[in-house]
Structure formats: structure tokens, C-alpha cells
Amino acid sequence: MDAKDSARVEPSGLESGESGEDRPKEPASVPTPPPAPGTTSPTLPASPVKHGVRFWGIIAALCLLSFISALDVAIVTTALPTITRQIGGETEYIWIADSFVLASSVLQPLLGQLADIIGRRLPLIASAALFAVGSGVAGGASNVAMLIAGRTVQGVGAGGLYVLLDIICCDLVPLRERGKYLGILLSWAGIGAAVGPGVGGALAEKDWRWIFYLNIPICGVALGIILAFMRVKTGQKGSYKFRQIDYLGNLIFIPSITAFLLGLFIGGVSYPWSSWHVVLPLVLGAVGWAAFHLQQHFTSTPSIPSRLFANRTSATAYFLTFLSSTIVQMISYFMPVYFQAVQATTVLDSGTYYLPFAFGTLAFAVVSGALLSHFGAYRPLHAASFALSAVGFGLFTLLTDQSPKVMWAWFELIASMGTGAILSVLLPAVMAALPESDVAAASAAYCFIRTFGYIWGVTIASLVFNAQFNRNLGVISDPTLRDMLKDGAAYAFASQAxxxxxxxxxxxxxxxxxxxxxYIKSLNTIWWVGLGISILGFFCVSLERGLELRRTLETEYGIDESKS
Structure with missing residues (x-):
């Protein structure tokens, strides 16, 4: 059996009667029989594997890139009001922020496919280089158009990093071990997200340009490590592989998702949700997106193959990814509003008060990844995560302006147990019923759904918050203040509360x-919505099947031991 056939061996826990019925089966010589349908994998820990210097060098580079990509988002979000005030462009405020999100989202399926065609190393180097170049352009911007251009280039690079970090991690370790190492990568991203607001506030007061320039040396160090240590296989060679790019699919997907996201970004901000300026791109985007999935079903070179969603375990894990991303973003965006508007803290203090949730999230991501590697069972971790998330949201509804620090700090930690523990154990569940040959496509779909969930988390929470605030404006007796706070202005007012x-x-x-x-009534509505989403996720876990996670690694893209 050659390398290509070996990479497509069916996982031992593939669901009977679902996807993969026509794929090659496990060789008869494999000593471990597959578990019975619906059962969890054995609880014996996998045999420890000693990794060499090159392995840890690659992990170090991935951690640095994970850290800087998360740090940049957190820093810019905090410092954006200062940046727009100094460079101008208050009316283009939304595009400075959303150009990055848009650029990082729409290319993810294409980047996953390119990683299969030319290997992982070159796309990773290109993505890190683009992120650094975009940072330099944004830092040196003399006007808002140049700043938006720099953020767009940054976004393209960041989108590549999001996809490739997961893909490369999957290439390095067996499925059973991936939760542990994904947890490590996520912990570095969590550190970046946690320290970002404080660093952003400090740099904004001194010189905002260093918010972007800071990325360049860190990317340089990561690139140096990649060039020194990342010697990996590139899969099948030959120029014919470029024929496998899904040109038509990407021509449909990219403009469709661009239109849909533009509708989400400008809805309720630049135009009312009922305006044709919002409705038209949403409808066109949705129709195009549906056409894309139809085209993927029939093309011979899909970038997001339909088989990724053809078994209930992977499909459910993707849905849980969307739900978990939605609820973590609800907390990330509106917990600071509680501190600023209800507790009347400064923006900097609200970032400090947010740390229990931020550090709790990264700590529990590492813990759950280690538990998955030890026991090999993802369903109990998924169920526990959504249950704890529901408890956390329920506790948030008890918060008032009189709540002591110890109260909201513990509530944040409990919520972080749920939102953090789920982060590192979703992608292994997605891959449990898929062959290793689908790693790139499955990871790209996972990253896009996760990003899409983040966007919807902000959108849903903002809609709920603004609607509830407008509904209760009559409580405020001063008409001038009512006008100042209506139609979404309450979110921005929180920083001056x-x-x-x-x-x-x-x-x-x-x-x-x-x-x-x-403010308390409006925030409580968000917490109740988050509780409902968490309960939905908890019950959806029952749709997954407990499949055995592979203990051996078979890939065309792992570390090339033949290269010194």
C-alpha cells in the first residue's frame, strides 16, 4: 500500500452506515478491533512518545504565531478609538476593524486546499510574512485608507495562520494526543488575548504605531524557528496537483461570504437592519453560499467536501464549534461592558477584571486537552463544558452594581471552565470519523465555522443588547441621555460611564x-440567551458517537526524518 493509500485508511471507529462506506478499510493485521457503535474508546492512556528537538521547535513557532495573532486582535480592539482619533477616519471606524475579520475569513477553505497541494511549510511562511508586512503597512499608515489596506493584508496572513496552526499540529501527533497540543497552542492564544487590552491601552497612550510594529520582530523570530526546524514532508509532488484547486468553488465562496459578512457588519451600524443596503448582501450571500455547497457536492476537487458533514459525529462537532464560539464571544465582548457601565470602572480596569475569565479559559483548555489524551473520550468533556457554561451564564444574571469582586471573579472562573474546556477537544471529535487525508479540509472548515461563530456571537449579543436597551429607555428620566444611549450608542457610552x-x-x-x-436588564438578556445556547449545545452532544481516537499517525505531511 503506497503513501497515498495509507493516508486514506479508514479510522477504526468510523461510523457504520455513514460517510466513508466506499473508502478502504483497516488492514486485517491491525490488532486492535474497532469499538462497538456508540461506545467510547478504552480508558487506557496512549503510550508516551519522546519527541525530538525539531518537533519542539515547530511547536514553539506555532505557539509564538498563535500568541501574536491573538494579541493583535485584542490590542487593536482596545486601542482603536485612540487610533481613529489621531489618524482620522471616525466614519470608517467599522472598516478598520472588520477589514481584518473579512480578509481572515473568506480565504480559509482555499488555504486549506493549498496546504494539501504544496505542503504546509510554504503557506505557513507566506502567512506569517503577510501578517508582518500588513503590520508594517498599518503601523506606518499616514491615512485611514492605508491603515485599512494594512489591516486587510494582516487579515489574509492571520487567516492562513488560523488554518495552518491546526493543520500542522494534526500532522505532528496522533489524533489521541491532539487535544493536549491544541490546548498548548490555545493557551498561548489565551495569554495574548488576556494581556492585549492592557498592552493596547498602554501603547495607545504612548505611540499607537507600535501596536502594529510589535508584531514584526515576533513574526521574525517565529519565521527563523520555522526555517531552522520545520523540515516536513510535502505530500504528493507534481504540477498536476494545481489542477486540484477548486477554482469555481472559490469563485463562488469568496464573494458570497464577503457579501454576507458585509451585511452583518453594516447592519444596525451604518444602516438599519431593514434597509436594502443590509438585506441585499445578506440574501445574495446566503444564496451564493447555498450554491457553493451544491457545487461542492458534484465537483471532483472540493475545497470543503460534503463528506465532512456526512457523518453525525463530525457534523455535530462542527455545530458545537459554532455554538461554543458564539457564547465565548458573547462573554468576551459584554463582560467588559458590565464592568465599565455597571461597576463604573475604567477601560483599563475592566481589562484587569476580565483576567479571571481569560486565564481560566486558557488553563481549562490545557486541562481538557490532557484529559482527552489520557482517557480518549470527548463526549463527556463536551457535555461538561456546555453544562458549566450554562451554570456560568446563569450566575451572571445575579450580577448587579453591588456585587463584590470575589463574586464576579468566581462567576468568571466557572464560566471559563465551560468555554475553555471545549476549545481543545472539538477538532479531535471532528476528525474521529474522518481519515487523516481529510485533515487540511476538515481543519479549514473547522476554522471557518469557528470564525463565523465569533462573528455571530458579537452580532446576536449586540442585537439583543440594543433591542433590550431601547425597550427600557423609558426608565431613564432625562430625555437628553435617552437620545445619547439609544440605537446602539449604549455600548460605546460604557467606556465613559x-x-x-x-x-x-x-x-x-x-x-x-x-x-x-x-444596563443590568440589557446584559441579563444576553446572559439568558447564552444560557439557552449552552443548554442547546449540551443536548446536541448526545448526537455524537463515542469513537476511538487513533493512537498512530499516518500522514504524508509529518516531520521528514530524512532531512537533517
């Missing part, structure tokens, strides 16, 4: 209490 509190407590303390009460 601590200054407003000082003024109102001296002149009209009752008015301040009215404002706080409306």
Missing part, C-alpha cells in the same frame, strides 16, 4: 441608578 457616574452622583444620583438598571 465612570466619568458620568462622578458627575451624576453629585447632581442627580437617581438618574445614575436608572442608567445602571437599564
Amino acid at each position: 465612570h466619568a458620568a457616574k462622578e458627575i451624576l452622583l453629585g447632581t442627580n444620583p437617581g438618574l445614575w441608578n436608572e442608567i445602571v438598571s437599564v
Whole structure:
């Protein structure tokens, strides 16, 4: 059996009667029989494997790139008001932020396919280089158009990093071990996200350009490590492989997702949701997206093969990825609003108060990944994660302006157990019923769904918050303040609430209490929605099957031991 056939050996736990019925079966010589359908894998830990210097060098580079890509997002989000105030472009505020998200999302399926065609090393180097170049352009921007261009280039690079970090991690270790190493990568991303607001606030006060310049030396170090240590196989060779690019599919997917995301970005911000400016791109994007999946079913070179969703375990794991991304983003965007508007803290202090959730998330991602590697069972971890997430959201509904620090800190930690533990154990569940030859396509689909969930997390929470705030505006007795806070303005006002509190407590303390009460009601609605999504995720776990996670690694793209 040659390398290509070996890479397509069916996993021992493939679901009977679902996808893969026509693929090659496990060789009869494999000593471990497949588990019975619906059973979990044995609880014996996998045999420890000693990894060499090159392995840990690659892991170090992946951790650095994971850290800097998350740090950049967190820093820019905090410093964006300062940046737009100094460079101009207040009316283009949305595009400075969303050009990055858009560029990082739409190319992910194509990047996954390219990783199969030319190997992982060159796309990773190109992605890190683009991220660094975009950072330099954004840091040296003399006008808002140049800043948006730099953020767009950054986004293309970041999109490649998001996809390739997961793919390369899957190439390095067997499926049983992936949760542990994905947890390590996610922990570095968590550190970047946690320290980002503080670093962003500090750099914005000194020189905002260093927010972007900071990325360049870190990317340089990561690239140096990649060039020194990353000697990996490139899969099948030959120029014919470029014929396998899904040209038509990408020509449909990229403009369709671009249109759909543009509708989400401008809805409720630049135009009302009922405006044709919003409805038209949403409809065109949705129709194009449906056409893309239809085309994927019939083409011989799909970038997102239909078989990825043809078994219930992978399909459910993808859906759980979307749900978990949605709820973590709800907390990430609106927990700081609680601190700023209800507890009346500064933006910098709200970032500090958010740390229990941020560090808790990364810690529990590592713990759950280690548990998955030891026991090999992902369903209990999925169920426990969504259950703890539901408890966390329920506890958030108890928060008021009188809640002590110890109370909200513990609530954040409990919520982080749920949102963190799920992060490192979803991709292994996706791959449990798929062959190793689908690693790149499955990881690209996973990354896109995760990114899409992040976008919807902000969109759903913002819609709920704004609608609830408008509904309760009558509680605020001052008509001027009502006008200042309506139609989404309450989110931006939160950063200035601590200054407003000082003024109102001296002149009209009752008015301040009215404002706080409306914020609490609006935030509670978000927490209830998050609780509902968590419960939905908990029950969806029952749709997964407990498949055995492969203990051996068969890939065309692993470390090439023949190269020194």
C-alpha cells in the first residue's frame, strides 16, 4: 500500500452506515478491533512518545504565531478609538476593524486546499510574512485608507495562520494526543488575548504605531524557528496537483461570504437592519453560499467536501464549534461592558477584571486537552463544558452594581471552565470519523465555522443588547441621555460611564441608578440567551458517537526524518 493509500485508511471507529462506506478499510493485521457503535474508546492512556528537538521547535513557532495573532486582535480592539482619533477616519471606524475579520475569513477553505497541494511549510511562511508586512503597512499608515489596506493584508496572513496552526499540529501527533497540543497552542492564544487590552491601552497612550510594529520582530523570530526546524514532508509532488484547486468553488465562496459578512457588519451600524443596503448582501450571500455547497457536492476537487458533514459525529462537532464560539464571544465582548457601565470602572480596569475569565479559559483548555489524551473520550468533556457554561451564564444574571469582586471573579472562573474546556477537544471529535487525508479540509472548515461563530456571537449579543436597551429607555428620566444611549450608542457610552457616574452622583444620583438598571436588564438578556445556547449545545452532544481516537499517525505531511 503506497503513501497515498495509507493516508486514506479508514479510522477504526468510523461510523457504520455513514460517510466513508466506499473508502478502504483497516488492514486485517491491525490488532486492535474497532469499538462497538456508540461506545467510547478504552480508558487506557496512549503510550508516551519522546519527541525530538525539531518537533519542539515547530511547536514553539506555532505557539509564538498563535500568541501574536491573538494579541493583535485584542490590542487593536482596545486601542482603536485612540487610533481613529489621531489618524482620522471616525466614519470608517467599522472598516478598520472588520477589514481584518473579512480578509481572515473568506480565504480559509482555499488555504486549506493549498496546504494539501504544496505542503504546509510554504503557506505557513507566506502567512506569517503577510501578517508582518500588513503590520508594517498599518503601523506606518499616514491615512485611514492605508491603515485599512494594512489591516486587510494582516487579515489574509492571520487567516492562513488560523488554518495552518491546526493543520500542522494534526500532522505532528496522533489524533489521541491532539487535544493536549491544541490546548498548548490555545493557551498561548489565551495569554495574548488576556494581556492585549492592557498592552493596547498602554501603547495607545504612548505611540499607537507600535501596536502594529510589535508584531514584526515576533513574526521574525517565529519565521527563523520555522526555517531552522520545520523540515516536513510535502505530500504528493507534481504540477498536476494545481489542477486540484477548486477554482469555481472559490469563485463562488469568496464573494458570497464577503457579501454576507458585509451585511452583518453594516447592519444596525451604518444602516438599519431593514434597509436594502443590509438585506441585499445578506440574501445574495446566503444564496451564493447555498450554491457553493451544491457545487461542492458534484465537483471532483472540493475545497470543503460534503463528506465532512456526512457523518453525525463530525457534523455535530462542527455545530458545537459554532455554538461554543458564539457564547465565548458573547462573554468576551459584554463582560467588559458590565464592568465599565455597571461597576463604573475604567477601560483599563475592566481589562484587569476580565483576567479571571481569560486565564481560566486558557488553563481549562490545557486541562481538557490532557484529559482527552489520557482517557480518549470527548463526549463527556463536551457535555461538561456546555453544562458549566450554562451554570456560568446563569450566575451572571445575579450580577448587579453591588456585587463584590470575589463574586464576579468566581462567576468568571466557572464560566471559563465551560468555554475553555471545549476549545481543545472539538477538532479531535471532528476528525474521529474522518481519515487523516481529510485533515487540511476538515481543519479549514473547522476554522471557518469557528470564525463565523465569533462573528455571530458579537452580532446576536449586540442585537439583543440594543433591542433590550431601547425597550427600557423609558426608565431613564432625562430625555437628553435617552437620545445619547439609544440605537446602539449604549455600548460605546460604557467606556465613559465612570466619568458620568462622578458627575451624576453629585447632581442627580437617581438618574445614575436608572442608567445602571437599564444596563443590568440589557446584559441579563444576553446572559439568558447564552444560557439557552449552552443548554442547546449540551443536548446536541448526545448526537455524537463515542469513537476511538487513533493512537498512530499516518500522514504524508509529518516531520521528514530524512532531512537533517
